[in-house]
Amino acid sequence: MKKIKISFLGLIAVGLLMSTNSCKPKNAGDTVSSDAAGKVYVAPGHYDEFYNFVSGGFSGQMSVYGLPSGRLLKVVPIFSVNPENGYGYSEETKPMLNTSHGFIPWDDQHHLELSQTNGETDGRWIFANANNTPRVARVNLATFHTDEIIELPNSAGNHSSPFITENTEYVVAGTRFSVPPDDQNGDVPINTYKENFKGTISFISVDKTSGGMDIAFQLQCPAVDFDLSHSGKGPSSGWFFFSCYNTEKANTLLEVNASKRDKDFIMAVNWKKAEEYFKAGKGRKQSVKYAHNVYNEKTQTATSEIKTEVTVLDSKELKDICYFIPCPKSPHGCDVDPTGEYIVGSGKLAALIPVFSFEKIQKAIAAKDYIGDYDGIPVIKYESALYGEVKKPGLGPLHTEFDGRGNAITTMFVSSEVVKWNIKDLTIIDRQPTYYSPGHLCIPGGDTKKPNGKYLIVYNKITKDRYLPTGPELAQAAQLFDISGDKMKLLLDFPTIGEPHYAQAIEASVIKDRSVKFFKIEGNNNPYVSKGEATTKVVREGNKVHVYMTAIRSHLTPDNIEGIKMGDEVYFHITNIEQDWDVPHGFAIKGAGNAELLVMPGETCTLKWMPDRVGIFPFYCTDFCSALHQEMQGYLRVSAASSNVPISFSTGTNIPKSDSTGNK
Amino acid sequence: MIIMKKILKLISAAIVVVMMSCNSESSTQNSSTDNVTPKSGQEAVKDDDSQKDVVKVAVGSKDHTTLVAALKQADLITSLSNAGPFTVFAPTNDAFNKLPTGTLDGLMKDDKKTDLQNVLQYHVTLSAMKAESFTDGQILGMVNGDNVTVSVKDGKVTLNGTAHIIASIPASNGMIHVIDAVLLPPAKK
Numbered sequence: 001m002k003k004i005k006i007s008f009l010g011l012i013a014v015g016l017l018m019s020t021n022s023c024k025p026k027n028a029g030d031t032v033s034s035d036a037a038g039k040v041y042v043a044p045g046h047y048d049e050f051y052n053f054v055s056g057g058f059s060g061q062m063s064v065y066g067l068p069s070g071r072l073l074k075v076v077p078i079f080s081v082n083p084e085n086g087y088g089y090s091e092e093t094k095p096m097l098n099t100s101h102g103f104i105p106w107d108d109q110h111h112l113e114l115s116q117t118n119g120e121t122d123g124r125w126i127f128a129n130a131n132n133t134p135r136v137a138r139v140n141l142a143t144f145h146t147d148e149i150i151e152l153p154n155s156a157g158n159h160s161s162p163f164i165t166e167n168t169e170y171v172v173a174g175t176r177f178s179v180p181p182d183d184q185n186g187d188v189p190i191n192t193y194k195e196n197f198k199g200t201i202s203f204i205s206v207d208k209t210s211g212g213m214d215i216a217f218q219l220q221c222p223a224v225d226f227d228l229s230h231s232g233k234g235p236s237s238g239w240f241f242f243s244c245y246n247t248e249k250a251n252t253l254l255e256v257n258a259s260k261r262d263k264d265f266i267m268a269v270n271w272k273k274a275e276e277y278f279k280a281g282k283g284r285k286q287s288v289k290y291a292h293n294v295y296n297e298k299t300q301t302a303t304s305e306i307k308t309e310v311t312v313l314d315s316k317e318l319k320d321i322c323y324f325i326p327c328p329k330s331p332h333g334c335d336v337d338p339t340g341e342y343i344v345g346s347g348k349l350a351a352l353i354p355v356f357s358f359e360k361i362q363k364a365i366a367a368k369d370y371i372g373d374y375d376g377i378p379v380i381k382y383e384s385a386l387y388g389e390v391k392k393p394g395l396g397p398l399h400t401e402f403d404g405r406g407n408a409i410t411t412m413f414v415s416s417e418v419v420k421w422n423i424k425d426l427t428i429i430d431r432q433p434t435y436y437s438p439g440h441l442c443i444p445g446g447d448t449k450k451p452n453g454k455y456l457i458v459y460n461k462i463t464k465d466r467y468l469p470t471g472p473e474l475a476q477a478a479q480l481f482d483i484s485g486d487k488m489k490l491l492l493d494f495p496t497i498g499e500p501h502y503a504q505a506i507e508a509s510v511i512k513d514r515s516v517k518f519f520k521i522e523g524n525n526n527p528y529v530s531k532g533e534a535t536t537k538v539v540r541e542g543n544k545v546h547v548y549m550t551a552i553r554s555h556l557t558p559d560n561i562e563g564i565k566m567g568d569e570v571y572f573h574i575t576n577i578e579q580d581w582d583v584p585h586g587f588a589i590k591g592a593g594n595a596e597l598l599v600m601p602g603e604t605c606t607l608k609w610m611p612d613r614v615g616i617f618p619f620y621c622t623d624f625c626s627a628l629h630q631e632m633q634g635y636l637r638v639s640a641a642s643s644n645v646p647i648s649f650s651t652g653t654n655i656p657k658s659d660s661t662g663n664k
Numbered sequence: 665m666i667i668m669k670k671i672l673k674l675i676s677a678a679i680v681v682v683m684m685s686c687n688s689e690s691s692t693q694n695s696s697t698d699n700v701t702p703k704s705g706q707e708a709v710k711d712d713d714s715q716k717d718v719v720k721v722a723v724g725s726k727d728h729t730t731l732v733a734a735l736k737q738a739d740l741i742t743s744l745s746n747a748g749p750f751t752v753f754a755p756t757n758d759a760f761n762k763l764p765t766g767t768l769d770g771l772m773k774d775d776k777k778t779d780l781q782n783v784l785q786y787h788v789t790l791s792a793m794k795a796e797s798f799t800d801g802q803i804l805g806m807v808n809g810d811n812v813t814v815s816v817k818d819g820k821v822t823l824n825g826t827a828h829i830i831a832s833i834p835a836s837n838g839m840i841h842v843i844d845a846v847l848l849p850p851a852k853k
Contacts, residue, residue, distance in 0.1 A: 625747060
């Protein structure tokens with residue numbers, strides 16, 4: 001953060017000199033209207049109106065909030081292990097985090113995109129990007145469970161992702177770092193960037209019914225940094241727009257060296273054309289290595305497959321796929337308005353916001369109205385693509401969303417404000433301070449054909465004095481605005497998990513009634529399921545011991561296990577045989593070096609455990625399930641490797657003879 | 665019994681009202697004007713998918729209308745809709761009919777609620793016990809604080825020497841054992 005601030009200092013000074021409407025935040029007390037509390041109050045026992053899905057940034061996870069209350073509903077683990085419920089630790093979910101680099105327990109989760117039908121959010125899935133080890137995930141919104149993760153070859157820093165086409169035909173993923181392609185020797189001097197490095201954009205197809213992902217094809221592009229992107233819609237259907245910075249092709253001190261050119265680019269991609277070339281076999285098969293991990297709902301188990309080939313289309317050879325549009329000063333946000341006609345590029349260092357016209361872009365392409373080419377890709381004349389410029393919007397424009405009433409709202413990182421402007425006449429209607437340094441913003445459906453312009457949520461990077469201090473590390477935060485009127489009204493602050501980047505919101509009614517309450521036990525095809533207590537068992541296979549255990553209020557079966565020996569690998573396969581809403585059971589055993597399990601009703605989860613010493617090891621249910629939760633416990637006996645204690649297991653019967661009548 | 669039926673009708677109406685009121689989520693309004701604090705507990709949660717809990721099993725049984733009415737009068741519906749685990753001995757309507765005339769009507773009066781609670785809580789214990797897990801001579805500590813003595817003969821379970829388990833029904837939050845006599849707590853010393 002510090003570096004960015006320093007780099008902007010000069011700009012701020014210039015901005016203050018040039019601009020009469022410099023936009024210092026006013027006192028917070030002045031900006032909250034007196035009826036704000038009533039507008040965000042959701043009475044106990046009542047539901048929020050919207051789900052807000054918020055990226056977790058360096059937490060690697062996605063959090064789910066209710067709006068307008070700002071109540072945290074759930075944190076969904078996606079790219080980071082989660083010992084709280086066993087994600088990434090259970091045998092069933094470990095494969096989800098497999099990559100060509102092996103098991104990766106963490107990532108940096110930046111952007112989220114809800115699935116769409118006809119350009120409107122449909123609430124079926126939400127896609128998430130991993131920025132560090134490039135991947136895209138799909139979360140099922142009936143279960144709020146990560147169902148699929150696909151790795152991206154030829155990529156590094158998957159930032160320009162996971163934005164989708166109007167009918168979720170494709171999820172795109174543009175690489176932030178250009179790198180040498182995976183099938184070439186990467187052992188090259190870094191300063192041979194210009195010769196050896198390439199930028200790649202992946203088009204991941206999505207199955208209409210299952211949501212299953214597959215890398216359909218990749219576009220090999222010049223070695224720029226792809227930053228953000230959005231799909232065309234309506235008239236611009238079939239096109240995708242990507243912001244590009246570092247068109248200087250710097251490989252060091254980008255802070256200075258990638259800020260030299262007056263204009264970088266928005267890259268317009270005719271993906272329908274690319275798809276056509278791909279289907280016509282114009283792509284080159286490239287040898288690569290990437291993981292494709294799928295969670296199977298029936299077996300409740302993930303599998304990871306390493307794939308070895310991808311089809312690459314060359315954007316230089318296939319002339320009519322890619323076009324560059326000059327865009328001032330390191331564009332970041334690349335946002336398409338609900339009509340699909342206007343493309344907004346936000347140059348982080350620019351003193352204006354350019355708005356491009358799709359119609360004019362098409363005319364310019366038809367007339368070959370180019371100023372030249374960049375690495376063989378035509379560069380459209382700026383003025384020929386430009387609809388107009390928003391003058392003096394504020395400092396450091398980053399991201400834009402749309403209210404569905406003809407207006408756009410843009411965050412200004414440097415001047416800490418949100419600015420509302422009219423798309424048609426490019427005039428500024430309102431500006432409100434944010435606290436402080438906003439990054440992304442979100443309006444429900446705000447990047448679709450049909451925004452719901454009731455609320456705006458702004459995600460701030462810096463909170464300093466906004467909350468009680470908690471040492472050097474402070475929470476980042478969301479701020480909720482009422483945008484139903486001309487003036488945007490600040491209603492609420494709420495702190496967030498990790499670092500929020502892009503977020504999505506959707507009317508609760510689209511999702512809530514499809515939410516799964518529990519898994520039907522008869523549909524559980526996990527190979528290690530116990531569908532009832534009668535089928536529980538302990539099976540030794542060499543030094544592997546499989547414990548088939550059930551959990552139901554308020555006991556584990558079996559709860560007395562003997563015959564485990566030093567050197568054994570014990571697999572606890574816990575099936576929660578409840579068929580009731582909101583009754584998870586947990587499982588933990590002393591000395592476990594991994595995590596606990598939280599097992600949903602009807603689900604089977606497996607924890608691997610290796611005894612480190614001879615003795616008695618207690619295990620128990622970790623989720624307060626019932627009045628006798630504290631009684632939900634058992635013992636496992638570990639004997640020496642040479643011992644001849646046989647495997648035995650039971651519940652309720654392993655009692656001394658003198659006590660065999662049993663008393664309560 | 666006519667009175668009982670009237671009460672039952674009222675209760676079913678009340679349950680319907682409760683069920684309906686839980687549908688009215690504030691999905692379109694910001695809720696400063698919403699009614700607050702629903703008057704019911706977990707029994708009002710709308711859930712047609714889960715296995716039925718002991719209350720819903722009892723409500724669904726035509727042989728247990730008296731028990732359900734009594735549980736309602738004793739304010740025990742919410743507690744028995746909780747996570748449990750419960751073992752509920754559920755006397756049939758016939759079992760209640762075998763009580764001396766006037767006993768039940770007396771207990772159903774508002775000023776006798778504590779006595780009714782005492783009787784009904786004498787039919788509930790914590791932990792979900794299957795019929796086959798009872799042993800002869802077993803002493804069960806009931807929710808009201810008194811004990812029930814179990815006898816098992818030829819696989820048949822009798823409680824306090826008077827009530828026989830005639831059916832056992834698993835529920836999501838415990839076990840229901842249908843019995844043919846009402847268990848009466850020992851007189852207070």
